[in-house]
Amino acid sequence: MKKQLLILLLSMLTLVSCSDDSNNSSGQKTGKLRGKVTTINTHKAVGGALVFAFDDEKNIYYTYSNATGDFELDTPIGDRVVHIQTGDGSNFRTTINLVVQENQTQQLEEASLRLDQVARVAYVNGSFDNIEDIIASLGYEAEQITFSQLSDYSIVSQYDIIFLNCGSISGNIATNTTVTNNLGQFVTNGGSLYASDWSVAYLIGGDTNTSSCNETGGFISDTTLCSVNNGGSGTLNASITNAALANAIGLSTLDIEYDLGSWQKIVTVDESFWEVLVRDANTNEALMIKTNNFFDQSLVGSRVGNSQNSDWITICHVPDENGSEPITITIEAADLQSHLDHGDTLGSCSAVGTSGTIYYTTFHNHANQNIGNSQFILEHVILNL
Structure with a gap:
């Protein structure tokens, strides 16, 4: 019984959205996204997937899918790119373009949330x-x-x-x-x-x-x-x-x-x-x-791997001053400068070199x-x- 209660508590904690950089307390308007992350063809639930989006200032809003693949994320309103990544995002990731409406909850279609393999x-x-x-x-x-x-x-x-x-x-x-x-x-x-x-x-x-x-x-x-x-x-x-x-x-x-x-x-x-x-x-x-x-x-030499990853870069996203830990994500290279301006750094938060x-x-x-x-x-x- 104790084990079942622990698993239930862990699952509940995962469904709590994190907004490490969010300024909701300063009036940031958001909508809510819900969905289920699954594998690409067999549609098995993917637990522990990072689901995130940015506001216009590159502040991150994120959560993790629970053991059944389900997540709920508060997201800034407007045109947004929602990212789904496992690991550091360099090998398995999916992106979704959508419009977030204020105070509305969108149930995202499962077909759009399947985790793509970009690694060779x-x-x-x-x-x-x-x-x-x-x-x-x-x-x-x-x-x-x-x-x-x-x-x-x-x-x-x-x-x-x-x-x-x-x-x-x-x-x-x-x-x-x-x-x-x-x-x-x-x-x-x-x-x-x-x-x-x-x-x-x-x-x-x-x-x-x-x-x-x-x-x-x-x-x-x-x-x-x-x-x-x-x-x-x-x-x-x-x-x-x-x-x-x-x-x-x-x-x-x-x-x-x-x-x-x-x-x-x-x-x-x-x-x-x-x-x-x-x-x-x-x-x-x-x-x-x-x-x-x-x-x-x-x-040290040339980076290894699939050429389709050449337009994507792994960074350590640095939150604002609310005490949250830095988080490793992979972003499009075209967005790198804006992230560097935000205070983010190249490479994983935990890896050496x-x-x-x-x-x-x-x-x-x-x-x-x-x-x-x-x-x-x-x-x-x-x-x-």
């Missing part, structure tokens, strides 16, 4: 999981590339997101500095990575997996993460420690089934470098982590498909890279 996405085929199946179940597209193609940066740099399935490493990754250097360069220049289970070896070294701390290889410092391939099969009760994630999927705890005989346990993690999103509820050990902190100045996001999960969608509620987490990861 790749995955490396694995032996023990298939993240591409979940991507497809959401209605989005991913292209298969081979492990050997990771050695060619001209191929790697074409993508915005690369998914590294468990069991996708061929040979000893510790000696394959070309692959790991390419992945480090990819992230430094804005690319985002997902790695699951044994694929932690791409990040911190090892063979096809990682059997001890401080193994040779990888591009992430061993001081930030140690993972050892000694996890046993069974069910773990997990707690979602990131409030935004819990709110987006409507769960604060869940059971995660580990059906392989040896999975990569996270032994130590530097929480100033990695954010822990999911933990073992009994041992407090990290089960899923995320970082925007990897950046190698020596690898031009770096992209890395997610690492110790769990995945298994060979026997015994994934349960952890699918909701993986769906959220896909849309927030």
